[in-house]
Amino acid sequence: MQSFDFYNPTHISFGEGKIAELDKLVPQDAKVLVLFGGNSARSTGTLDEVKTALKQREVVEFGGIEANPTYETLMQAVDVIKQQNIDFLLAVGGGSVIDGTKFVAAAALFEGEPWDILLNWGANVTQAMPFGSVLTLPATGSEMNSGSVITRKELKAKLAFMSDHVFPRFSVLDPSKTFTLPERQVANGVVDAFVHITEQYLTFPVNAPVQDRFAEGLLQTLVELGPKALSEPQDYDVRANLMWVATMALNGLIGKGVPHDWATHMIGHEITALYDVDHARTLAMILPGLLDVRRQGKQEKLLQYASRVWGITQGSDDEIIDQVIEKTRQFFEQMGIQTRLSDYGLDNSSIDTIVAQLEAHGMTALGEKQDVDLAMSRKILERNL
């Protein structure tokens, strides 16, 4: 096992009706900016439920945070905070709203141009406003981590930052709030969580059986429950378990002491920034080809994944790996998510554009051994055409 530091102070309040506990979780005298996305927070009644739970506290609303939250929109929230002397932020939504709130929390107290936070991966964040979240869409794990991904439209750039200062103080996870989600968002969430896990698991072995078994347990649970979440959208336990998987998939735990391979996410971010494809769909269109191209370096873990998650043990090593890559692709397709670039109207010329953006953003040494260069990224994309 590799050495590591683990720290995660976010308080999770999990279960039906837990929004009422906001009254205990938010400081009594706070002036709260409630940040949310589109109209669903209002139309589902969640926004009203949140405001009721906040009781006497002064509340200002800031809606309109996009699916891939933009610097342009979020800087407007920073202006509102300064104009209205806001002292607590509350994100109500999915990963995009929470990621956006993290940026706002850091940007509001940042000296200088806040875009520099992204250019420095958050290393220059020294403080942030306190904030919590009410999660309505299980997917990104943002509710219990210190990472955030922000898009700047004018630059067609989608970049990440991390800082211990932007852990949510608390996150309220009420699985019943996900009953009304569109199928597309549920499917996206399952695939996003799935790929978060594989990126911390499908690398090379370092003798870390706890991390491996935790990752495998989460993947098995997604494989079991993902299709049920689509066919039985009102099943509380299915939604509760998916919600907890998505949180555990990216709260730092399964990734401690093991190598990581975030190449799928990094290539995917370029595709979203260029072509506005849903984040999870970009992952589904990259991971299968990446596992195929990178099968040699990942051989031991791919065989373990095949055996423990999918029960595949028959055949030569290469045949087993072929089977498990195909199983993974089929799982994404079963969730209604297509897995080829061509399914999304992308072609060879798009690959040129994507690779050029990877180069522009310095993404030239990706993967668990930093050996995914631009040529390798091109090969991965071509394998998924």
Added chain:
Amino acid sequence: MQSFDFYNPTHISFGEGKIAELDKLVPQDAKVLVLFGGNSARSTGTLDEVKTALKQREVVEFGGIEANPTYETLMQAVDVIKQQNIDFLLAVGGGSVIDGTKFVAAAALFEGEPWDILLNWGANVTQAMPFGSVLTLPATGSEMNSGSVITRKELKAKLAFMSDHVFPRFSVLDPSKTFTLPERQVANGVVDAFVHITEQYLTFPVNAPVQDRFAEGLLQTLVELGPKALSEPQDYDVRANLMWVATMALNGLIGKGVPHDWATHMIGHEITALYDVDHARTLAMILPGLLDVRRQGKQEKLLQYASRVWGITQGSDDEIIDQVIEKTRQFFEQMGIQTRLSDYGLDNSSIDTIVAQLEAHGMTALGEKQDVDLAMSRKILERNL
């Protein structure tokens, strides 16, 4: 899944050489009381390594915390804190030293008689001194939780308390510090962690597949690595993985959203308080009989445990349960830990005494359904004679 709250702010610094990071973890201007147990902290050089890492900070030593830390000893540490204006505590040792330090941290700021903390399970703790730990013995999980068990000799009482105020600020886990542990302590640690897991897992199903699979993964890892820890005491990876299992076994994670059955611990505490038997050994002499007596209520989880942890699937349900209880007993015996009361010189008259103490301490409704009354506890003890 049941509703829950999860909160665990302890920073874990894990790996060989991590003691050097104390300089970053402990406030620069702290006056530190270093608490430890017997002579091994000094003779192994760990105490010196800790003091070197603390650099210029003023350090006062407090040794002699017992294997089951006593109120009598710990109140002396409280006196030292007050006399010497200590403002930070550092536990160097295993679960007993860390549990003791938690009590000291709360008692030093407690208004009134600190034994009341135990009588109230910690509900009356409103503040505590800041403290960290350097773990040298993987077992209890105390390094990453807010629980503590304290013995008061004059009352022959061993009671527990919990409070969010006594999470360690940090814990340093250096697996190489466990190379010199006596076999007996390594074996005790493995069994202690094992039973912590079963007490949060072997109850009744509530549709919580993530918690189940995490618990099973930890148990499988203990079964694989426990014997190796005895046969290959210098194997870093074996010790590292055991250390991480023991921490994960009782940091709150696997127990969230599921029922618990702490009957084995509660009965075991009485045996330790009465007869000074090692804590883990009391667990090993209770759990197999408890699973046997309680097999009906635990049937579904016992069958799952048999299949997933031990690969036992052949036979009638009762035969499978017989086999898996026997496997569990054999595992403890393989670790060198006997599993019968009579192995420790206890007999029917001892059972009378133990049951009387359970009654005196109000332990009359134990188990996941609070239906383990004194008669049931007696039956469990008799089954293990």
